[in-house]
Every structure is written in structure tokens, then in C-alpha cells.
Amino acid sequence: MGAWGTEWNANDSALDYLGGVLFNDDFFKRLNEGLDSSYPENVRAAAHILVVLDRDGYMTPMDEGLVMLRKASKALYKTLASGWMDEWNDSSEVRGHIEKELKDIQDILSDPKRWWNRKENKDTVVKIDSEMESCDK
Numbered sequence: 001m002g003a004w005g006t007e008w009n010a011n012d013s014a015l016d017y018l019g020g021v022l023f024n025d026d027f028f029k030r031l032n033e034g035l036d037s038s039y040p041e042n043v044r045a046a047a048h049i050l051v052v053l054d055r056d057g058y059m060t061p062m063d064e065g066l067v068m069l070r071k072a073s074k075a076l077y078k079t080l081a082s083g084w085m086d087e088w089n090d091s092s093e094v095r096g097h098i099e100k101e102l103k104d105i106q107d108i109l110s111d112p113k114r115w116w117n118r119k120e121n122k123d124t125v126v127k128i129d130s131e132m133e134s135c136d137k
Contacts, residue, residue, distance in 0.1 A: 080098055
């Protein structure tokens with residue numbers, strides 16, 4: 001295909017680099033480890049990476065992307081409910097940042113154009129939700 005535009009990601013070489021070299025299985029494994037971390041700093045960094053990738057037009061692998069976004073949402077909610085922010089001098093500022101990070105994730109999850117929000121994919125989403133629930137137990 002070559003190039004279809006002048007942006008950094010509008011050519012085959014850049015996307016091959018992203019999808020095959022940079023964003024490989026190990027990358028997503030490490031991102032998942034961040035989302036599963038007991039350290040809020042790691043959770044926040046991993047969630048932010050998902051948002052940045054999404055804003056720049058990179059979609060995570062189909063089912064895995066939905067799972068990671070939902071993990072990020074749960075982990076950020078958990079962080080908000082914890083006493084972790086009380087350790088900061090200005091806990092309200094930290095809370096505000098985390099609430100914005102959570103909103104960014106929620107905006108992606110609720111986007112009606114996403115495959116997981118289409119009626120024809122309802123069964124796949126139910127299956128993913130079921131698998132996620134069984135992993136949480």
C-alpha cells in the first residue's frame with residue numbers, strides 16, 4: 001500500500017514497526033502487568049498509555065483491547081476508593097487527575113463507534129465479560 005497520507009502513522013512502514021516490533025506480545029504483557037499492579041502509579045501509567053495509543057489512532061488487539069480498557073477502568077476506580085491519595089500533600093489534586101484519567105478510559109469504552117458497542121458483537125462482549133468475571137474470583 002505504501003503511504004496514504006503525510007502523518008507519522010499514514011504509511012505501511014510505520015504501522016509495521018508499531019504492530020510488529022514495538023507493540024508486540026511482550027509490550028501488551030507488560031501493559032497488562034501495569035494494569036494488574038498493586039501500585040497505583042503503575043496502573044495510572046498503563047491506563048494513560050492506552051489512552052495515548054487510542055488518541056493517536058492505534059487500536060489494541062480486538063478482545064485484548066476491550067479487556068485492558070475494562071481492567072484500567074476497574075483499577076482506577078479501585079485507586080479512587082483507596083486511601084492512597086491521602087499520602088499526598090494535595091489529595092484533591094491527585095483525585096482530580098485520576099478522575100480525568102478514568103473519564104478518558106470511560107469515553108473510549110462508551111464510544112458508540114467501537115466494535116464492542118455494536119449489536120452484532122453482543123455475544124462476543126458477553127463472553128469476554130464472563131471470562132473477566134471468572135478471573136476476578
